[in-house]
Amino acid sequence: MSITTSQPRRIMRLPEVKASTGFGRAWIYQLMSEGKFPKARRIGARAVGWPSDEIEQWVNDRMEGRP
Numbered sequence: 001m002s003i004t005t006s007q008p009r010r011i012m013r014l015p016e017v018k019a020s021t022g023f024g025r026a027w028i029y030q031l032m033s034e035g036k037f038p039k040a041r042r043i044g045a046r047a048v049g050w051p052s053d054e055i056e057q058w059v060n061d062r063m064e065g066r067p
Contacts, residue, residue, distance in 0.1 A: 011049035
């Protein structure tokens with residue numbers, strides 16, 4: 001079952017990614033380093049963010065039981 005979202009694509013910062021996944025900062029970065037979580041993109045000199053569609057798809061995949 002695929003869930004389609006009508007929300008526009010946006011940049012999610014770490015607090016929102018943590019709230020969406022239920023994971024803490026260290027675990028998110030650990031999964032990223034293992035290639036098991038979407039990579040953060042540099043959006044400024046000292047800021048990173050994640051594309052909302054990638055995070056939403058990652059969460060949906062986990063809810064559907066896909067690794």
